[in-house]
Amino acid sequence: MTWLITGGAGYIGAHVVRALRAAGEETLVYDDLSTGVADRVPSDVELVVGSTLDRALLDRTLAGRSVTGVVHLAAKKQVGESVERPLHYYRENVEGLRVLLDAVTEAGVRAFVFSSSAAVYGMPDEAVLTDGLVTEDTPCAPMSPYGETKLAGEWLLRATGRATGLATASLRYFNVAGAASPELADTGVFNLVPMVFERLTAGDAPRIFGADYPTPDGTCVRDYIHVADLAEAHVVTAQRLAGAAPGTDLTLNVGRGVGVSVREMIDTISRETGLGTAPEIQHRRPGDPARVVASADRIAVELGWSAKRDVPEMVTSAWAGRLRR
Numbered sequence: 001m002t003w004l005i006t007g008g009a010g011y012i013g014a015h016v017v018r019a020l021r022a023a024g025e026e027t028l029v030y031d032d033l034s035t036g037v038a039d040r041v042p043s044d045v046e047l048v049v050g051s052t053l054d055r056a057l058l059d060r061t062l063a064g065r066s067v068t069g070v071v072h073l074a075a076k077k078q079v080g081e082s083v084e085r086p087l088h089y090y091r092e093n094v095e096g097l098r099v100l101l102d103a104v105t106e107a108g109v110r111a112f113v114f115s116s117s118a119a120v121y122g123m124p125d126e127a128v129l130t131d132g133l134v135t136e137d138t139p140c141a142p143m144s145p146y147g148e149t150k151l152a153g154e155w156l157l158r159a160t161g162r163a164t165g166l167a168t169a170s171l172r173y174f175n176v177a178g179a180a181s182p183e184l185a186d187t188g189v190f191n192l193v194p195m196v197f198e199r200l201t202a203g204d205a206p207r208i209f210g211a212d213y214p215t216p217d218g219t220c221v222r223d224y225i226h227v228a229d230l231a232e233a234h235v236v237t238a239q240r241l242a243g244a245a246p247g248t249d250l251t252l253n254v255g256r257g258v259g260v261s262v263r264e265m266i267d268t269i270s271r272e273t274g275l276g277t278a279p280e281i282q283h284r285r286p287g288d289p290a291r292v293v294a295s296a297d298r299i300a301v302e303l304g305w306s307a308k309r310d311v312p313e314m315v316t317s318a319w320a321g322r323l324r325r
């Protein structure tokens with residue numbers, strides 16, 4: 001089976017390409033290189049440089065290549081930027097998906113895996129959680145245009161699956177960190193781990209935004225997942241969809257089901273890098289939920305997948321990538 005990987009030159013996409021190939025699948029990358037890096041695509045994998053908004057290029061790419069499945073990672077992903085540029089985010093993430101779905105369903109693609117996000121849940125109320133965990137049935141209430149585009153993407157995908165028989169899966173990633181090898185590390189500085197590296201290497205104290213949350217150490221708690229585990233979750237999802245009945249529709253959290261506080265993460269980073277500086281406590285940032293931790297039960301039951309790598313592995317592998325720069 002040949003998989004078209006949109007966003008395959010990005011941080012997560014590059015890992016997904018490698019994991020699918022390691023599982024014996026054929027891949028083809030489609031990426032506009034707006035935030036991606038061509039060198040992340042293995043030299044023996046074809047890279048088509050273009051936007052998911054470019055219907056003519058999509059049609060030319062799909063013609064004659066017998067693509068039977070798509071993993072769609074291409075998107076803009078910065079929450080803050082999405083607040084400033086909502087129309088850009090809706091165009092890239094929602095219209096880009098609509099154009100892609102139109103092209104791939106017409107070309108006879110049977111399976112479609114979509115990168116969704118825990119951002120669809122927004123700030124879940126304690127009262128609606130199950131044992132303090134966010135399940136796939138927790139009501140979605142995104143708090144940013146970015147999160148809205150991911151939820152709208154899920155709806156668009158599900159409706160298309162119902163109408164055309166496309167087998168679909170929306171994977172709601174929690175907080176992604178780490179790298180399978182140093183050259184594949186995240187080059188952005190928008191997530192906690194790279195942000196702390198940035199401060200420490202500049203000789204500045206890492207910042208904690210709010211130490212008065214109702215959590216055990218007062219700092220926000222999140223669910224971190226190693227990008228190599230996340231990539232493997234794509235492989236099992238893709239393989240399930242490849243043999244699934246038409247119209248199959250999965251929505252799955254991809255997390256570890258383990259809460260890690262900002263303070264614990266900073267302590268681990270200080271320990272693993274040897275760059276220990278006491279964190280600086282600042283005011284809370286608006287819109288940061290106290291605790292967002294996945295229930296990872298459904299993906300374990302449906303696909304037999306669970307994460308294998310721990311937080312120190314995420315930190316040391318990300319640090320090896322930072323040192324390489």
Ligand SMILES: NC(=O)c1ccc[n+]([C@@H]2O[C@H](COP(=O)([O-])OP(=O)(O)OC[C@H]3O[C@@H](n4cnc5c(N)ncnc54)[C@H](O)[C@@H]3O)[C@@H](O)[C@H]2O)c1
Nearest residue numbers: 007009010011012032033034035036051052074075117176
């Ligand atoms: N990194 C995270 O923590 C995280 C968490 C939840 C969900 N996600 C989702 O995972 C996906 C991948 O994220 P990432 O962290 O690898 O980001 P990234 O920016 O490294 O990768 C996105 C890739 O998509 C490409 N791209 C963007 N818009 C495009 C378009 N219109 N047409 C073609 N290519 C386009 C970029 O060039 C880039 O290579 C995104 O959909 C993101 O929303 C990421």
